Amino acid sequence: PKDVIKDYKMTDLSKSYSYKVQAMKDPQRERLGDFMVWDTTKNAAVPMHRELVGYHMTKAGIEPALEGTYRVTLLDGKSVDVMPIFQMYKIHTQDFDLDTTHQITNSPKDLIVRWARDCGTVKPAQIHNGEGVNHWFHQTANGRGAAMITIVTGNQGKFGTGQHTWAGNFKGGTPHGTPWSGAGLGIWGVEDPWAMNLDPNAHGKEIKTKSYRYGQEPSYWNHGDRALVVNTPKYGRKMFTGKTHMPTPTKVLWTINNNHLNNAKYHYDMVKNVDPNIECIVVQDIEMTVGVNYSDVTFAVNTWMEFTYPEMTTSCSNPYMQVWKGGIRPLYDTRNDLDCYMIACTKFTEMTGDQKFKDQWKFCYENKVDIYLQRLFDACSTWYGYSAKTMLQSEKGWFVMVRTYPRVPFWEMVNEAKPMWTRSGRFENYRIEPECIEYGENFIVHREDPEGTPYLPNVIVSSNPFVRPDDYGIPITAMHHDDRTVRNTKLPWTEAKRHVNPLWEKGYQFYCVTPKTRHRVHSQWSVNDWIQMFESNFGDAYRMDKRTPGIGEHQMHVNPQAAKDRGINDGDYIYADANPADRPYRGWKPSDPFYKVSRLMIRCKYNPAFPYSVTMMKHAPFVASPKSVKGHETRPDGRAIAADTGYQSNFRYGAQQSVTRDWLMPMHQTDSLPGKNMLNHNFKFGYQPDNHGVNTVPKSTIIRIAKAEDGGIGARGPWEPVRTGFTPAQENEWMLKWLKGESVKIKV
Numbered sequence: 001p002k003d004v005i006k007d008y009k010m011t012d013l014s015k016s017y018s019y020k021v022q023a024m025k026d027p028q029r030e031r032l033g034d035f036m037v038w039d040t041t042k043n044a045a046v047p048m049h050r051e052l053v054g055y056h057m058t059k060a061g062i063e064p065a066l067e068g069t070y071r072v073t074l075l076d077g078k079s080v081d082v083m084p085i086f087q088m089y090k091i092h093t094q095d096f097d098l099d100t101t102h103q104i105t106n107s108p109k110d111l112i113v114r115w116a117r118d119c120g121t122v123k124p125a126q127i128h129n130g131e132g133v134n135h136w137f138h139q140t141a142n143g144r145g146a147a148m149i150t151i152v153t154g155n156q157g158k159f160g161t162g163q164h165t166w167a168g169n170f171k172g173g174t175p176h177g178t179p180w181s182g183a184g185l186g187i188w189g190v191e192d193p194w195a196m197n198l199d200p201n202a203h204g205k206e207i208k209t210k211s212y213r214y215g216q217e218p219s220y221w222n223h224g225d226r227a228l229v230v231n232t233p234k235y236g237r238k239m240f241t242g243k244t245h246m247p248t249p250t251k252v253l254w255t256i257n258n259n260h261l262n263n264a265k266y267h268y269d270m271v272k273n274v275d276p277n278i279e280c281i282v283v284q285d286i287e288m289t290v291g292v293n294y295s296d297v298t299f300a301v302n303t304w305m306e307f308t309y310p311e312m313t314t315s316c317s318n319p320y321m322q323v324w325k326g327g328i329r330p331l332y333d334t335r336n337d338l339d340c341y342m343i344a345c346t347k348f349t350e351m352t353g354d355q356k357f358k359d360q361w362k363f364c365y366e367n368k369v370d371i372y373l374q375r376l377f378d379a380c381s382t383w384y385g386y387s388a389k390t391m392l393q394s395e396k397g398w399f400v401m402v403r404t405y406p407r408v409p410f411w412e413m414v415n416e417a418k419p420m421w422t423r424s425g426r427f428e429n430y431r432i433e434p435e436c437i438e439y440g441e442n443f444i445v446h447r448e449d450p451e452g453t454p455y456l457p458n459v460i461v462s463s464n465p466f467v468r469p470d471d472y473g474i475p476i477t478a479m480h481h482d483d484r485t486v487r488n489t490k491l492p493w494t495e496a497k498r499h500v501n502p503l504w505e506k507g508y509q510f511y512c513v514t515p516k517t518r519h520r521v522h523s524q525w526s527v528n529d530w531i532q533m534f535e536s537n538f539g540d541a542y543r544m545d546k547r548t549p550g551i552g553e554h555q556m557h558v559n560p561q562a563a564k565d566r567g568i569n570d571g572d573y574i575y576a577d578a579n580p581a582d583r584p585y586r587g588w589k590p591s592d593p594f595y596k597v598s599r600l601m602i603r604c605k606y607n608p609a610f611p612y613s614v615t616m617m618k619h620a621p622f623v624a625s626p627k628s629v630k631g632h633e634t635r636p637d638g639r640a641i642a643a644d645t646g647y648q649s650n651f652r653y654g655a656q657q658s659v660t661r662d663w664l665m666p667m668h669q670t671d672s673l674p675g676k677n678m679l680n681h682n683f684k685f686g687y688q689p690d691n692h693g694v695n696t697v698p699k700s701t702i703i704r705i706a707k708a709e710d711g712g713i714g715a716r717g718p719w720e721p722v723r724t725g726f727t728p729a730q731e732n733e734w735m736l737k738w739l740k741g742e743s744v745k746i747k748v
Contacts, residue, residue, distance in 0.1 A: 001034050001035070001036055001047040003074050003075060004036065004045060004072060004073070004074060004075065005047065005075075006075060008047065010029065010030075010033070010034055010049065011034075011049050011051075013029060013049065013050075013051055016051050017051065017418055017419060018050060018051060018419055018425070021418075021681065022419070022421065022676075022681055022682075022683065023178075023179055023680075023681045023682050023683070024683055025683075028674075028683045028685075031674075031685070032050065032423050032674060032683075033423075034047050034048060034049045034050075035047070035048055035423075035424055036048065036082075037062065037064035037065070037084070038064065038065040038068070038070050038082065038084065039062050039063055039064065039065075040063045040064070040065050041061065041062070041063045045070070045072050045082065046062060048062065048064075048424075049425075050419045050422075050423070050424055050425030050426075051419055051425060052425075053413070053417050053418070053419050053420075053425050053426050054414075054416075054417025055417050056417055064084065065084050066084050066086040066087070067084065067086060067087045067090070068083065068084070068087060069081055069082070069083045069087065070082050070083065085429060085430045088430070088443070088466055089429070089443070091464060091465075091466070092443050092462070092464045092466070092467070094463075095461065095462055095463055095464065095492065095493065096446075098112060098113070100493050103493070103497065104446065104461065104493065119149050119150075119153055119155075120153055123153075123154070123155070124155055124158055124159065124160035124161045125150065125153065125155045125160070125161060126150075126155070126160060126161055126162055126163070126164060127146045127149065127150060127162075127163045127164070128164050128165075128166070129142065129143070129146060129163075129164075129165055129166070130165075130166055130515070131165070131166060131515075131699075132165040132166070133665070133668065133695050133697070134695040134696065134697070135514070135697055135698060135699050136697055136699055136700070137449055137450055137663050137665055137697045137699075137700045138447050138449065138665075139165070139697075140441075140665070140667055140668065141441065141444055141445060141446070141447060143163065143165055144429070144444045145444045146163040147163040147427075148429050148444060149163075150162060150163050151427045151429065156409075156410055156414055156427070157408065157409070157410040157411055157413060157414025157415060158408065158414065158415075159404070159406075159408060161408075162408070162409055162410075164317075170316065170690045171313070171314050171315070171316060172185065172678050172679060172689065172690060173678045173679065173690075174314045174315075174316060174319070174321075174382060174400055175314070175376060175380045175382060175383060175679075176380055176381050176382045176679070176680060176681075177379060177380065177381070177679055177680030177681065178381040178680060178681045179681060180381070181204075181205065181378075181379055181380060181381045181384050182203075182204045182205035182207065182378060182379030182380070183204075183207065183209040183379050183679075183680065184376075184379055184380045184381075184679050184680050185376065185380070185679050186209045186211070186379075186679055186680065187204050187207040187209060187375050187376060187379045188372055188375070188376055190209045190210065190211040190212075190213070191207055191208065191209055191360075192208045192209055192210040193212070193356050193359075193360060194210075194356075195208040195210075196356070196359050196360065196362075198359060198362055200363065200368065200371050202375065203375075203378050204374070204375040204376060204377065204378025204379030204380075205378060205379055207375060207379065214248070215687065215689050216245075216247045216248065217245070217247070217687075217689075217693045217694050217695070218260070218264075219662055219664065219693075219694040219695055219696050220241075220247035220664070220694070221247070221250050221253070221270075221274065222264055222265060222266055222270065222274075222662040222696055223662040223664050224269075224273065224274060224586075225247070225249055225250050225274050225277065226247070227239065227240075227241035227245075227246060227247055227664075228240040228241045228482065228485065228486070228664040228666065228669065229241070229482075230472070230474075230482045230483065230485075230486050232472035232473055232474060232486075233472065233473030233474060233475075234470075234471075234472045234473030235472060235473075238472065238486075240486055240664070240666045240669060241664070241669045242435075242669045242670050242671035242686055242687065243671055243686075244671045244685070244686030244687035245669045245671075245686065245687040245693060245694070249277075250274075250277075250278050251278065251279050251280070252278070252279060252280045252281075252282070253275070253278050253280070253281045253282070254281075254282040254283075254284075255282070255283055255284070255291060256284045256285075256337060257284060257285055257286065257301070257337070259285070259287075259289045259290075259291060259522070259523045259524065259620070260283075260291055261275075261289070261290055261291035261294060262289055262290045262291060262523055262620060262622060262623055262655075262657075263522070263523055263620045263657075264657065264696070265657055265660040265661060265662050265696040265697075265698050266583075266585070266657060266660055266661040266662050266696075267290075267623055267655060267657035267658075267660075268584040268585040268594070268597075268598035268655075268657065268658060269582070269583075269584070269585035269586055269661070271294065271585075272585045272586075272587075272594060273585060273586055273587070275294065280296050280297070281294065281295045281296050281297070282295060282296065282297045282298075282299070283295040283297070283298050283299070284298075284299040284301050284337055284340055285298070285299075285300075285301065286300070286301055286302070286303050286334075287524065287525075288645055288646055288647050288648070289622070289647075290622060290623050290625050290647065292645070292647070293625055293627065293642060293645055293647050294625075299335065299340040300332065300333070300334045300335070301334055301335055301336065301337050301340065302326065302330050302334045302335065302336050302337075304324075304326070305326055305327050305328055306326045306328055306329070306330040306331070306334070307324075307325060307326035307336055308325070308326055308330075308336055309325070309336050309338055309364070309367070309369040310323060310324070310325050310369050310370050310373055310388070310392055311323070311324060311325070312324070312373060312391075314400060315400075316407065317406060317407050318406060318407075319382075319399065319400035319402050319405065319406070319407050320397035320398060320399060320400060321383065321397065321398050321399075321400055322397050322398070323373065323388065323391035323392055323394075323398075324392070325392060338361065338364050338369070339364075341361060342358075342361050342364055342365060345357040345358055345360060345361060346358060370388045370389065370392065371388075373388040373391075374387070374388040374389075381401070382400045382401050382402060383400065383401065384401070386398060413426075421674075421675055421676035421683070422674065422675075423674050429444060430442060430443065433670055433672040433673055434672060435666070435667070435670040435671075435672060436667065436670070437468065438469065438470050438488075439469055439470075439488055439666055439667055440460045440462075440467050440468070440469025440488045440490055441469075441667055442466070442467065443462075443464060443466065443467055445460050445461070445462055445467060446460075446461045446462070447459065447460050447461070448461070448496070449700050450481070450484040450485055450663060450700055451481075451484065451501075451503070451579065451663075451700050451701055451702060452511050452699060452700050452701055452702050453501055453504075453702075454500065454501055454504045454509070455496055455497060455499055455500065455501060456476055456489065456491070456496060456499035456500075456501065457479075457484045457487075457501055458484050458485070458487055458488075458489070459489050459490075459491055459496045459499065460488060460489065460490040460491070461491065461492070461493050461496050462490055462491075462492065463492040467490060469488030469489075469490050470488055471487055471488050471489050471490075472486065472487070472488075474486070474487040476489055476499065477502075479502055479503075479581070480581075481579075481581075481582060481661065481663070482664075485663055485664060485665070485666065486666055501702075503579055503702055504702065506704075507704045508577075508578070508579065508702045508703060508704045509613055509702065509704070510558075510562070510613055510614070510615045510702060510703045510704065510705060511613060511614045511615065511699070511701075511702060511703075512556075512576070512578075512615050512616070512617065512659055512699070512701055512702070512703050513614065513615070513616045513699055514616070514617060514618065514619045514620075514656055514660075514698050514699065515616065515618060515619060516618070516619050517535055517618040517619065519531050519534050519535045520535070520621075522619070522620065523619070523620035523621065523622070526620070526621045526622045526650055527550055527622050527648040527649070527650060529541075529550075529551055531552075532550045532551050532552030532553070532650070533551055533552045534552075535552060535554075535618065535621075536552055536553060536554060536555040536603070536605070537555060537571075537603075537605055537721075538552055538553050538555060538571075538603050539551065539552035540552065543637065543638075543639075544713055545713045545714065546637060546638035546714075547573075547638060547652065547709075547714075547715070548638070549624075549628070549632060549638075549639065549640035549648075549649050549650060549651055549652050550639060550640065550648055550649075550650065552650075553602075553603060553650060553651065553652070554602055554603070554617060554618070554621045554650045554651055554656075555602060555603040555604070555605045555617065556574065556576060556602045556603070556604055556605065556615050556616070556617040556705075557605050557606075557607035557609075557610055557615060557616040557617070558574075558604050558605065558606065558607065558610070558615050558705065559606075559607070559608065559610050559611060559612045559613075559614065559615075560606040560607075560608055560728055560729030561612060561729075562612045562613070563604055563606060563705075564729070566705060566706065566707065567707055568604050568705065568706075568707045569604075569710070569711060569718050569719070569722065570604065570605065570606040570711070570718070570719060570721075570722050570727055570728070570729065570730060571603060571604065571605070571711030571712075571718065571719020571720075571721065571722055572603070572604050572707055572708070572709065572710060572711040572718075572719070573601055573602070573603060573604070573652075573707075573708040573709040573710075573711065573715075574601070574602060574603075574604045574705050574706060574707055574708055575599060575600065575601055575705065575706050575707075575708045576600045576602060576615075576654075576658070576659055576703045576704070576705050577599070577600070577659070577703060577704050577705075577706075578658070578659035578660070578661075578701050578702065578703050578704075579661075579701075579702075582661060583658065583659060583660075583661060584598040584599060584600070584654065584657075584658040584659075585598060593626075594626065596629070596653060597624055597625065597626050597629045597653060597654075598624070598653070598654055598655075598658055599653055599654050599658060600651070600653065600654030600655065600656075600658035600659060601651070601652050601653040601654055601708050602617065602651065602654070603711070604705075604711075606727065606728045606729050606730070607728060608728050608729060615703065615705070617656055618656075619656065619698075620656060620657075621650035621651065621655070621656065622647075622648065622649050622650045622651075622655075623649060623650075623651065623654075623655030623656075623657060624640065624649045624651040624652065624653050624654055624655055625642065625647065625649065627642030627643065627644070627645070627647065628640040628641060628642050628647055628648070628649035628651075629649075629652070629653060630642075630643070631643055632649075632652055640652060656698070657698075659701050659703050660696075660698040660701055661701070662696050663696070663697050663700050664694050665694055665695075665697070668692065668693055668694045668695070669687075669693075669694060670686065670692070671685060671686040671687075672685060672686070673685065673686065673692055675688060675691065675692060678690060678691055
């Protein structure tokens with residue numbers, strides 16, 4: 001509006017929802033600004049502020065145009081063409097006619113049409129997709145696209161609607177802070193150490209908070225412990241990591257019960273090239289993980305049923321919380337997680353003479369952890385009024401006090417005309433942030449993956465004149481992973497499909513998807529005996545084949561014809577290799593003993609359910625380590641167990657992480673994106689843990705597979721079940737009849 005209206009002043013919103021409930025401040029209001037629409041009743045461009053949503057806009061007499069092109073005169077006398085975002089999308093989507101969409105997606109045309117009609121007619125409707133930005137490099141674009149469908153069809157903010165991504169249970173925002181209740185989770189995590197409240201009866205709102213910490217995504221550690229910096233032909237050295245995201249060199253790594261090193265994409269590069277530069281690695285865990293094997297200090301901790309202190313957890317979409325205390329005495333010489341911090345802080349107090357280290361855990365030392373629980377309940381709008389004592393005595397889950405059950409995102413906004421936590425206060429399908437325009441993602445665009453594609457890596461498929469990315473002069477032949485990450489080459493589909501990924505030309509022609517398993521919990525219990533047997537087709541409690549790393553082993557699902565074309569039989573051991581420029585780790589050589597440890601060898605399992613170029617292995621089993629490989633090669637029974645620690649691997653050699661690496665998605669590193677603070681009612685720009693930050697994306701890879709050994713016992717001949725005639729792509733005549741339902745005849 002300031003470019004069009006002389007002496008324009010923004011409306012005072014100090015008594016509005018934005019200020020009173022969302023806790024907006026004047027500098028944030030100024031930074032967010034206002035916007036304009038073309039009012040069809042006035043036939044002119046008029047300013048809008050973020051509170052004019054729903055009936056408030058109707059009450060103001062504004063009727064925004066959705067379509068058309070208009071002329072607006074600026075204060076400098078120039079006239080410019082303007083159009084509503086919906087009109088711009090009508091131009092944008094001309095690239096995606098039915099034939100083009102079919103070619104890009106390989107989806108049948110009739111199903112594309114049916115899906116489009118269903119989206120426009122089914123009420124209510126939800127779109128659920130699998131993993132999110134933690135698995136797919138371009139999930140932001142995919143998610144925005146799916147959300148737009150639900151937005152334009154009115155399927156948001158109501159029961160049974162919305163676009164939902166399964167991406168873990170990010171619980172940090174559930175214990176929610178507000179101006180009236182207190183700091184929420186902050187009273188536990190960021191109590192001001194220079195103003196600690198040591199009164200056991202203090203109310204949660206009385207706790208003073210001040211954060212001295214600096215949040216950082218572990219994905220930077222996973223990227224060689226560095227930010228995304230690229231030497232570009234056009235601008236020279238260019239930083240793509242925003243200041244709010246900027247990492248620092250890792251000096252200490254302390255992880256708690258998440259099998260962090262095992263689950264890290266690019267695991268073997270972490271072990272070989274990154275972690276040797278870290279001064280101290282501490283691990284708390286309940287299993288003998290690979291992280292424990294590489295740590296300097298390990299704390300063996302209690303399981304959930306052994307906790308001697310109160311503990312709690314909560315869930316998100318099914319909003320309940322549980323509080324409990326352990327039910328059995330610890331089986332081993334283990335401690336609570338809190339005890340580990342207290343041990344360290346006791347020593348810090350001894351070393352420095354500063355009592356604050358111990359005071360931070362005062363009520364833990366006194367075995368009164370429930371005081372901290374009560375403070376947390378007091379300070380959260382979602383748990384306000386609950387009693388820690390009552391909950392500890394209860395066997396029930398307790399409701400998280402949100403507006404709806406089950407939880408419906410944007411309920412207040414859609415049904416009560418409250419502004420959202422966006423710049424404009426409403427759903428936004430166009431991004432005005434300068435980074436988004438520079439990267440060519442101001443619109444919801446289709447981009448190929450930076451690696452997992454047969455076409456030009458990371459190409460933007462568009463002819464939209466309003467998509468104007470900067471390619472930084474990086475040639476389309478550049479294949480360094482960071483060049484591919486930041487290169488914004490825009491091509492229409494007719495040109496994009498003519499470019500071939502150089503890796504694809506070299507035989508890396510298999511996608512590798514890595515879903516979670518139904519048997520484990522993430523990676524936990526991977527080498528439990530029953531899990532090893534149930535989780536694959538190669539479980540064998542008797543270990544008839546001494547090559548098996550445990551009493552079972554991991555497997556890769558492969559399309560039978562794709563395997564046969566490469567001389568691979570069902571049950572054979574295969575090698576799976578990704579881009580040799582940097583995997584399984586940077587600087588590898590065939591003669592390097594660690595290369596043998598880290599190169600993935602895995603059982604092949606025929607599975608006709610997968611398309612020709614798609615392979616699948618389940619996520620994050622226990623990786624092979626130098627010690628597990630030594631055990632496999634030297635033990636009489638051949639088990640892949642480390643001699644000193646007893647660490648058991650699910651693999652003979654390598655791991656899922658042998659073919660993955662870290663990718664730092666530029667769109668996830670902006671400083672300009674506004675949004676809600678994760679922990680409380682407050683606006684925040686830029687980095688936000690779990691919400692606006694980089695994540696690792698294991699599915700951004702393509703692999704090549706080759707036969708390593710025969711699947712039969714002792715590497716002689718085929719895997720025994722293949723001989724039965726009952727396995728996929730090896731069916732005998734009777735099995736084919738059975739599959740057709742012809743094995744039984746009914747006489748009437």
